[in-house]
Amino acid sequence: MKIKDSVVFITGANRGLGLAFAKAALAAGARKVYGAARDPKRITLAGVTPVVLDVTQPAQIEAAVRACGDVTLLVNNAGISRGSNLLGAGAVDAARAEFETNFFGPWALTKAFAPVLAANGGGAVVNVLSALSWTTFPSVATYSTTKSAAWSLSNGLRNELAGQGTQVTSLHVAFMDTDMAAHVPGAKASPDDVARQALEGMEAGKPEVLADTVTRQLKQGLSSEAPAYAASPARAAA
Template sequence: MKIKDSVVFITGANRGLGLAYARAALAAGAKKVYAAARDPKFITLEGVHAVALDVTKPEQVEAAARACGDVTLLVNNAGISRGSGLLSPEAMDTARAEFETNFFGPWALSRAFAPVLAKNGGGAIVNVLSALSWISLPGAATYSTSKSATWSLSNGLRNELREQGTQVVSVHVAFMDTDMASHVPGDKTSPDDVAKQTFAAVEAGLPEVLADAVTRQVKQGLVADPPAYAAAR
């Protein structure tokens, strides 16, 4: 599909990568861009349609799908990271919160918008994942489990939505220059570059984006001996 003249719905669009997706969609000539956030007053980009949406609230997800019946491209971008290991005292509560946003949120949005996309010719779903879908770091292990589950979700959705002509694209990226990674030292990928790569992959019909060198290295390491996910960190 083409981004030009498409109707794009983006979650977590008030800042970071979500805001970059909104800018990129407008620049590519999208006919309409819905920018969703828990509090729409933080949507300040001109030219978008602000939508109040907490992806962890099923009734809000369903309402968004009913109200935005012209969508052809869904971007599941909203995500959180609470920074917890698996054995820390708060790990279970942290994981539940991360799964609600990072896994159940995209699942609910995809279910709600699948009939909309079918009605509008198939379209596409983009799920923003991570290099941590494949490996686990000590301080972000619960986040990794949520992103790993969402990678599996993306692969399953791709199979189930193929018949209706809906493309599913998984976006894997390491550290980006956003608030979520502000505490991490070193080089970071520009969210604007990730957005451009994503829309190029949608237009090319690709199933996956490996947005930076670290992510590509991690993916290659999955078939190493020992594999990257088994290496000490």
């Protein structure tokens, strides 16, 4: 599908990559852009229609679907990270919160919007995943499990939605210059560039968009005899 004249629904659109998606969709000629956030007052970009939505709340998802029956592209962008390892105090609670937003949220949104997309010609779904779908570090271990699960979810949804003509594109990216990675040193990808790549890849029919060098190297290394996910933290940092 094409962005021009499309109707785009973006979760977590108030800042970071979500805001970049809204800008990119408008620049590419989208007819309408819905920007969803828990506090819709934080959606301030001109040309974007604010929608109240916490992706962990089924009633709010249902209300959004009823109000936005013209959607042709769903961008599942909203995500959280609790910065937790797997064995520390509070790890299970952190993982549960992350799974609700990063895994069950996109699943519920896609399931709810699937009939809308079908009625509007099929359309597409873009799921924001991560390079951490394929590797992990102690400081983001629970987050990584959610993104690994979301990768499997995205692949499964692609199969199940194909029959109604709905395309599913997974976006994988390492650290971006957003609030979530503000504490991480080193070079970071531009959210504007990542959003542009994702939409261009979706228009080209790609099942996955690998938005930076680190992500491409990780994906390529999955079949190696010493993949990054099997490395110790010391080796992975080398």
